[in-house]
Amino acid sequence: MIKKNIIFYIGICILLFNSCTKEQLSSCSTNKRLADCLDFYCGNVVDLDRMDSIPEYASIVTEQFNSVTAENIMKPNALHPTRNVFDWEEADQLASFCQASNKRLHGHTLIWHKQLPPWMYAFQGTKSEWEEMMRDHIFRIVDHFKGKVTSWDVINEAFEEDGTMRNTIWLKNIGPSYIEKAFQYAHEADPDAILFYNDYNIVLNPIKRKAILDLCIQLKAKGVPIHGIGIQMHIFNGFPENNDISKAMDEIWNQDFIIHISELDVSINVNGTEMPVAPEKDLDIQAEKYLYIFKAYDRIPNAYKFGITIWGVGDRDTWIRYSSNRDDYPLLFDDEYQPKKAFCTLISEL
Numbered sequence: 001m002i003k004k005n006i007i008f009y010i011g012i013c014i015l016l017f018n019s020c021t022k023e024q025l026s027s028c029s030t031n032k033r034l035a036d037c038l039d040f041y042c043g044n045v046v047d048l049d050r051m052d053s054i055p056e057y058a059s060i061v062t063e064q065f066n067s068v069t070a071e072n073i074m075k076p077n078a079l080h081p082t083r084n085v086f087d088w089e090e091a092d093q094l095a096s097f098c099q100a101s102n103k104r105l106h107g108h109t110l111i112w113h114k115q116l117p118p119w120m121y122a123f124q125g126t127k128s129e130w131e132e133m134m135r136d137h138i139f140r141i142v143d144h145f146k147g148k149v150t151s152w153d154v155i156n157e158a159f160e161e162d163g164t165m166r167n168t169i170w171l172k173n174i175g176p177s178y179i180e181k182a183f184q185y186a187h188e189a190d191p192d193a194i195l196f197y198n199d200y201n202i203v204l205n206p207i208k209r210k211a212i213l214d215l216c217i218q219l220k221a222k223g224v225p226i227h228g229i230g231i232q233m234h235i236f237n238g239f240p241e242n243n244d245i246s247k248a249m250d251e252i253w254n255q256d257f258i259i260h261i262s263e264l265d266v267s268i269n270v271n272g273t274e275m276p277v278a279p280e281k282d283l284d285i286q287a288e289k290y291l292y293i294f295k296a297y298d299r300i301p302n303a304y305k306f307g308i309t310i311w312g313v314g315d316r317d318t319w320i321r322y323s324s325n326r327d328d329y330p331l332l333f334d335d336e337y338q339p340k341k342a343f344c345t346l347i348s349e350l
């Protein structure tokens with residue numbers, strides 16, 4: 001948790017209140033740093049190509065946030081392209097940027113069913129050979145970034161919506177114990193790293209949430225080094241309901257798990273209709289949704305706050321446009337990297 005001088009906070013907040021009141025939202029400036037309004041980390045997901053080629057993108061990442069998650073370059077296909085070759089180049093560049101700019105780096109992700117290198121999908125072996133392969137994968141990566149990466153999403157998206165375990169190559173070849181083993185291997189490589197289970201629809205789907213929480217509780221009781229739960233939070237203006245967001249967070253920290261809102265974006269186009277321009281009324285609702293989430297998160301005990309990470313800088317960067325092929329405007333900055341109502345509301349109200 002960030003420990004800052006209270007007087008410094010008060011000074012900054014007075015400054016923010018005066019310079020970005022609701023009446024001034026249309027001209028709200030980015031001179032104020034979002035991360036400075038908060039007593040928890042606030043991050044964004046980073047794409048190195050955009051950092052290098054879009055100055056506005058780079059300056060928002062550098063100036064507004066104090067935590068970083070790699071959007072793709074720390075996934076298995078990027079870091080471990082062939083069985084005996086690890087490619088550290090791009091992730092090392094990101095780690096250097098984080099060190100030079102004093103930002104926390106969160107590792108995403110060690111074990112997933114997507115974005116694995118082809119050799120991993122094709123791997124043949126006994127259960128113990130699969131365990132050894134998974135151990136080598138996790139150990140080498142976590143060990144490489146020891147001291148540079150604070151925390152890892154060790155397991156990403158291992159559950160289906162009905163609460164059953166997803167039938168991944170890991171489950172098929174190792175069995176359900178792959179999850180606890182993955183956490184153990186990561187912990188062996190870096191005993192100081194904060195280790196997360198990360199998933200989507202944790203708020204929206206109580207069945208999935210219960211399945212995840214039950215497993216995490218059970219593993220923790222066995223002494224497995226699992227410290228937190230990443231709530232991805234790819235959500236919509238209309239849902240989940242605000243009360244359900246608070247309720248889900250309460251359930252998680254009450255079970256002694258740190259919470260990372262790890263991939264926040266708020267979509268405004270639930271029906272996927274043609275939307276060449278974002279309607280003002282939807283941007284107003286989106287701003288209130290962001291504000292609710294930040295305030296609700298702020299209310300949980302400090303010991304359980306790992307931070308909030310936004311999943312994208314400007315709307316033109318969002319994964320939703322190319323993955324879901326719909327017009328959408330889910331982020332804090334618009335297509336031209338100008339602050340949106342959501343950003344201005346956060347820095348004026350927090």
Ligand code: G3I
Pocket residue numbers: 071072114115156232263319323
């Ligand atoms: O790197 C290739 C490039 O070589 C190729 O020319 C290009 C052509 O399509 O594709 C590039 O790969 C894309 C990759 O992003 C890098 O840009 C993939 O097609 C694209 O599918 C991939 O999307 C990523 C997605 O994960 C994949 O599952 C998104 O950027 C990324 O934001 C998204 O992030 C996930 C989290 O990791 C887990 N939670 C959900 C979240 C959103 O889906």
